[in-house]
Amino acid sequence: MELILVNLIDGLVTGLLLFMLSAGLTLIFSMMGVLNFAHASFYMLGAYFAYQISLALGFWAGLLFAPLIVGVLGAGIERYGLRRVHQYGHVPELIFTFGLALLIEELVQFIWGKNQMPYSVPEVLDFTAFSIAGNSIPAFKIFMIFISISIFIGLLFVLTKTRVGMIIQAALSYPRTVEALGHNVPLIFMGVFGVGTALAGVAGVIAGPVLGTFPGMAFVLGSIVFVTIVIGGLGSLWGALVASLLIGWITTFAKSYNIAMSDILNGLGFATPENMSENPLRDLWTVTSPQIADILPYILMVLILIFRPAGLFGKRET
Amino acid sequence: MKNLSKLGVVSALSLIIGASAAFAENIKIAFIDPLSGPFASTGTNGLHQFEFSADYMVNAKGGVLDGQKFEVIGFDNKISPKESLIQLQVAIDQGVRFIVQGNSSGVANALTEAINKHNKRNPESRVLFLNYAAVDPALTNDKCNFWHFRFDANADIKMDALTDVMAQKEDLKKVYIIGQDYSFGKAVAASAVANLTEKRPDIEIVGNELHPIGKVKDFTPYARKIVASGADAVITGNWGADMLGLGKSIIDNGFDGPIYTYYAAGSGITGAFGESGKGVIRLIGEGQINPPPSDEAAAFYTAFKEKYPDGNVDQSRISNTIGMLAAAIEKAGTADDMVAVATALEGMEYDTIWGGKLFMRPNDHQLIQDMHIQAHTNEGVTFTYDNSDYGVVVESTVKMASMDIASTCEMKRP
Numbered sequence: 001m002e003l004i005l006v007n008l009i010d011g012l013v014t015g016l017l018l019f020m021l022s023a024g025l026t027l028i029f030s031m032m033g034v035l036n037f038a039h040a041s042f043y044m045l046g047a048y049f050a051y052q053i054s055l056a057l058g059f060w061a062g063l064l065f066a067p068l069i070v071g072v073l074g075a076g077i078e079r080y081g082l083r084r085v086h087q088y089g090h091v092p093e094l095i096f097t098f099g100l101a102l103l104i105e106e107l108v109q110f111i112w113g114k115n116q117m118p119y120s121v122p123e124v125l126d127f128t129a130f131s132i133a134g135n136s137i138p139a140f141k142i143f144m145i146f147i148s149i150s151i152f153i154g155l156l157f158v159l160t161k162t163r164v165g166m167i168i169q170a171a172l173s174y175p176r177t178v179e180a181l182g183h184n185v186p187l188i189f190m191g192v193f194g195v196g197t198a199l200a201g202v203a204g205v206i207a208g209p210v211l212g213t214f215p216g217m218a219f220v221l222g223s224i225v226f227v228t229i230v231i232g233g234l235g236s237l238w239g240a241l242v243a244s245l246l247i248g249w250i251t252t253f254a255k256s257y258n259i260a261m262s263d264i265l266n267g268l269g270f271a272t273p274e275n276m277s278e279n280p281l282r283d284l285w286t287v288t289s290p291q292i293a294d295i296l297p298y299i300l301m302v303l304i305l306i307f308r309p310a311g312l313f314g315k316r317e318t
Numbered sequence: 319m320k321n322l323s324k325l326g327v328v329s330a331l332s333l334i335i336g337a338s339a340a341f342a343e344n345i346k347i348a349f350i351d352p353l354s355g356p357f358a359s360t361g362t363n364g365l366h367q368f369e370f371s372a373d374y375m376v377n378a379k380g381g382v383l384d385g386q387k388f389e390v391i392g393f394d395n396k397i398s399p400k401e402s403l404i405q406l407q408v409a410i411d412q413g414v415r416f417i418v419q420g421n422s423s424g425v426a427n428a429l430t431e432a433i434n435k436h437n438k439r440n441p442e443s444r445v446l447f448l449n450y451a452a453v454d455p456a457l458t459n460d461k462c463n464f465w466h467f468r469f470d471a472n473a474d475i476k477m478d479a480l481t482d483v484m485a486q487k488e489d490l491k492k493v494y495i496i497g498q499d500y501s502f503g504k505a506v507a508a509s510a511v512a513n514l515t516e517k518r519p520d521i522e523i524v525g526n527e528l529h530p531i532g533k534v535k536d537f538t539p540y541a542r543k544i545v546a547s548g549a550d551a552v553i554t555g556n557w558g559a560d561m562l563g564l565g566k567s568i569i570d571n572g573f574d575g576p577i578y579t580y581y582a583a584g585s586g587i588t589g590a591f592g593e594s595g596k597g598v599i600r601l602i603g604e605g606q607i608n609p610p611p612s613d614e615a616a617a618f619y620t621a622f623k624e625k626y627p628d629g630n631v632d633q634s635r636i637s638n639t640i641g642m643l644a645a646a647i648e649k650a651g652t653a654d655d656m657v658a659v660a661t662a663l664e665g666m667e668y669d670t671i672w673g674g675k676l677f678m679r680p681n682d683h684q685l686i687q688d689m690h691i692q693a694h695t696n697e698g699v700t701f702t703y704d705n706s707d708y709g710v711v712v713e714s715t716v717k718m719a720s721m722d723i724a725s726t727c728e729m730k731r732p
Contacts, residue, residue, distance in 0.1 A: 003546055010538045105354075113628060114359040116562055116586030118706065128572065135545055136572035210570075211536060212562050212590070216356030220535055220559075255539035258527065290540070291499055294533050 002133035007256050008249070013141050015248025016148035020203035021221065022228040022240040023155060024196030030172045030235030031192050032082070034090050037097040040222035041104035042197040046070050046204025047213045048108055051119035059122035067201035074197025078190045101218070109215045117213040144206050151202065152241060159237065168192060172235070227301045233314025242312055247297045254293035261287040344389040345382070345653045347372070347416045347643075348409035350402050350429070353394035356532045357558045359585045360421055364451070364636065365392045366629050368418065370622050371640040382647045388640065390418075397421065397532070399428035406432060410445060415656065418639065420451025420470070421557075423502040427454065427461060434463045437656070437732075444656040450639045453580075454501045455509070458684040462727035465656070467663055467683045469639045471604060473505045473555065473580075475720040479689035480578055480602040481513035483714055484551070492524045494549035496540060498560055499528035506555035506580070524549050532560060537567040544568055550575045557581035562590055569594050576600050582694065584632025589704030591694060599694035601710055604672070604687050605634025608699050608711045611673030618671060619701050630703045634672045638685075642668050642676070657732055674717065682727035689719040 025039045049069050050062035057065075077100065085096045120126075121140045128136040159165040171178045171188045179185045204217075211217065228247055232239025262272055262285050273279045304311060349368055351361040372388035381387045391414065393405040402425045409417065419429055426449055437444040447466045449457065453473045457466060471479075484490060495510050497503030507526055514521050524547040529540060541564070544552060554577065556564050561582050568577060575598070582591070582599050591599060610616040615634075622631050631637075643659075645668060650658035664680040674688040692710035696702075699709035 003542065006542055007539065010536075010542065013538075014536050109354075109358070114362045115628070115704070116359065116559070116590045118586070118589040118592060118704070120590070120592065131572065133546070134572065135542055136570075138570050210566075212559055212566070214356070214559055214586070215358060216532075216559060220356060220533070224535070252539045255529075256543055288527070290527055290529060292530075293539075294530050294535075 003135070003256065006132050006135045006137070007252050009137060009141070009145075011249035011252035012245065013144055013248070014252060015245035016145060016152075017203055017207055018224065018228055018247060019241050019244035020148055020151060020199050021225045022232065022244055023152070023237060024199040025225055026229045026232065026235055026237065026240045027192055028196045029229065031189055032086070032093065034093045034097070035226065036196075037094065037222075038100035038104060039097075039197070039200055040218040040225055041101045042070050042074055042200040043204040043207070043221065044108060044215070044218040045073070045104060046201030047119065047208030047217065048112055048117070048204075049201070050205040050208060051117050051213055054119065054122075063202075063205050066205050067198040070201030070204075071194040071198030075190050075194030077197075078193035082193070083186065083190075101222070105215055105218060112215075114215055117208075119208045119213040121209045140210065144210075147202070147206055151199065155237065224297060227297050229311075230301050231297070231304050231311055233311025236311070236313040236315070239311055239313030246300075250296050250300070251293045254289040254296055257289060259289040261285060343385075344387050345416070345647070346409075346412065346414040347388060347390045347418055348393055348405075348412075348414040349390055350393045350395050350405050350409065350417060350419045350425075351421045352397040353392055355396055357397050357421060360558045360581075361394075363585050363629060364420060364633060365390070366626050367622075367631060367633055367636040368640065370625055371637040374618065374621055375637060375640055376644050382644050383651070383653065386653060388644070395419075395425060397425065399425050402429055403432050406436075410436065410443060415443075415445050415653070416448060416643065417445055418448045418450055420449060420633075422500070423452040423454030423457065423505070424500050426452030426457055427501065430457060430461060430463060430466045433465050437465055446656050446660060448639050448643060450635055451633065452502070454505050456501070456505075458682040459726045462682050462725070462729060464660060464683075464729055464731050467660075467678065467685070469635045469642070469685050471687060471689060471719060472684060473502065474509045475684075475723060476580060476602045476689065477506065477509040477513050478723070479716040479719045480553075480691065481510070481517055482716060483691050484514070484578065485517040490518070490521060490550050492522050492547065492549045493551050493553060494525040494544045494547055495523060495553045496525065496527055496529065496544070496564065497555045498531035498557075500531050503528050503531070503555055506553070510553050529560075532558070534560065534563065537564045538571065540564065541567040541571040541573070545571050545573050549573075552577045554578075555580050558585070562587050565591060565595065565599065569598055574598065578602065583692075583710050584630040584703045586704055588630075588694065588702075588708050588710070589706040592706060592708060593696075595694045595708070596696065597693075600713070601692045601694070602689060603692065604689060605638075605670075606673050606688075606690055606712045606715075607631065607634070607692075607701055608709055610700055612671050614671040615673070616700070623701075628705065631701070632703060634670075635685075638668070638670050638672070638676060638687075641670070642666060642678070677718070677721075679725075681729065682725035683729075684723075684725070686718055686721050689716045690714070 028036050046066050050066035053062040053065050085092045125140045125143055127139050129139040129142050167183055171185050175185050228243045232243030349365050353361050368390045372390050377387045395402040395405050430447055433447045449468045451470050453470050455472045455474045458468055495507050497506050577598055578600050582601055619631050646659050646662040647653045649662040652658050663678055666678045668676040670676050677686045690712045691714045693713050695711055696707045698711050702709040
């Protein structure tokens with residue numbers, strides 16, 4: 001019973017981390033109509049910048065400055081790269097972001113090398129907040145939850161309650177009309193891109209010490225972020241939140257409990273074959289949930305695409 | 319003027335030809351391992367150690383035979399067996415006759431099969447497979463062949479030595495086994511269960527599971543289960559980012575017993591564990607680093623650090639591989655006849671600078687060597703890893719581990 005609570009907390013941490021990545025990605029998608037393949041690379045840059053800054057000025061300076069640098073970098077890339085490619089259509093834009101992802105990975109390896117970086121939790125937060133039945137919850141995880149939730153609330157407030165947010169929403173759906181009303185739409189797009197990448201940067205800063213800071217970190221997280229926004233519905237902030245939490249909890253619980261496929265099949269009324277080593281379906285019978293935990297979100301995505309192609313909260317038909 | 323430039327062109331040409339002729343005499347060694355992706359750091363550090371060993375142990379001493387130099391060429395296989403076979407073909411086409419590989423037994427299984435076939439079909443361009451780290455026991459048992467040599471102790475040998483030491487710890491009651499879901503992870507788990515039930519039937523194995531290799535973002539749920547199971551010790555064969563991720567979350571979630579591992583040192587892992595790993599991380603492996611086993615070893619390490627200030631000598635078996643290959647080529651008197659070189663390697667006894675003797679068993683091509691249990695610590699460390707204050711120090715040693723271990727290998731000799 002206590003373990004369920006522990007898993008709920010762990011799943012929440014994973015989910016909220018995923019949300020910070022997918023929130024930016026989904027905003028950028030609704031703006032450009034194109035998936036940004038390099039999004040997870042900005043997450044990696046956030047972790048590396050924060051590590052470098054933390055060496056000189058400590059963790060908190062890293063938390064403040066690294067996302068800013070990443071955001072400015074992202075805005076610059078939109079202004080001088082993507083905007084020029086935009087006129088040639090969506091496919092060149094896709095290829096541009098794909099190339100950018102490869103370029104950033106190579107750059108990171110060039111500057112910092114291929115080793116794990118010793119980027120660690122600051123000493124102030126390096127203690128056990130509380131423990132449930134012998135499972136300690138590190139204070140840093142509570143900190144991660146706190147940061148992500150405040151970012152979500154802040155985003156929601158800006159997008160729905162402020163004038164800037166209304167202009168952004170209008171520009172997402174009717175860019176020409178908004179432009180005709182005298183607003184600088186390209187500037188808005190640049191700003192959204194910058195904020196989106198800065199969010200990914202924040203995720204990198206707080207995930208780096210826990211999940212490891214190494215050149216493969218963008219690759220490990222890259223595909224799951226796309227799955228999240230497809231499940232949530234492209235362009236929907238609420239969808240991104242719900243899908244992130246859903247994925248966080250599904251994978252956490254699947255890893256924590258050894259649910260064997262043979263038990264499920266037995267429960268459905270199939271008898272376990274006697275001679276397992278000769279059986280052609282041997283691999284299906286012996287599979288357990290921790291083994292397939294990380295592919296469950298992909299299965300969910302396929303199901304969503306079949307039964308609700310717009311995603312959980314999506315409004316678009318595509 | 320015209321003549322002068324002609325003379326220049328001719329002399330430049332002859333220089334190039336002369337240089338390429340000298341170049342062609344190099345003995346090429348193809349290093350096929352991941353140089354990009356999640357396991358890039360492990361692969362790149364291995365490549366540096368090969369390049370350095372070749373230069374330091376062979377080329378700087380005048381090469382082998384009549385001055386032929388070793389040349390190590392890196393091929394990126396992205397840890398994929400399919401990609402490795404393509405790179406193998408590229409390497410063979412470039413005139414490479416020696417293949418070294420180590421990361422992932424899945425890749426090694428594919429390579430050894432492909433090399434066996436290639437050597438049967440193309441007797442004029444045979445190649446040798448020097449496996450420096452893929453430890454799936456099958457490679458020197460059911461799947462053994464004449465062209466494959468393993469310079470690392472296989473998973474069974476390591477587990478045999480490790481459980482010998484674990485069996486002496488009276489207060490050890492519960493053990494949790496976790497590993498990556500592929501041939502090596504499964505071999506470690508099977509071997510751990512077999513050895514523990516034989517040596518200490520009273521030890522309860524409270525968990526035995528596999529996770530996807532290189533795909534887990536957050537190991538927390540696995541760590542929760544381990545803590546919840548009440549285990550006194552954890553055994554894992556994880557390596558690279560999977561090792562650091564698993565170890566970090568186990569420690570973060572309040573586990574304080576020993577974690578017995580194979581590959582939790584170097585490549586940034588020692589530095590990243592730092593203080594948290596002290597008293598927890600234990601490694602089983604060959605090659606004593608601290609305290610330095612010999613003056614030669616200390617000199618080797620110092621020279622390596624001069625060339626690669628950010629690197630570590632965390633795989634001393636790499637220098638053994640180069641040293642034994644050079645000795646075999648000298649003994650065979652050729653670097654072109656693979657049958658002669660392989661025959662020279664079989665049964666070879668070699669004094670390693672890392673302490674003790676090495677013996678290449680002729681019946682299955684498994685190297686027999688001393689095994690050490692080493693602890694991650696910052697006390698008594700002469701050579702640290704990752705430029706941190708931490709390194710590994712030998713705690714106990716099993717001499718010539720598993721010298722008589724049985725093998726199902728039926729070697730077919732050409």
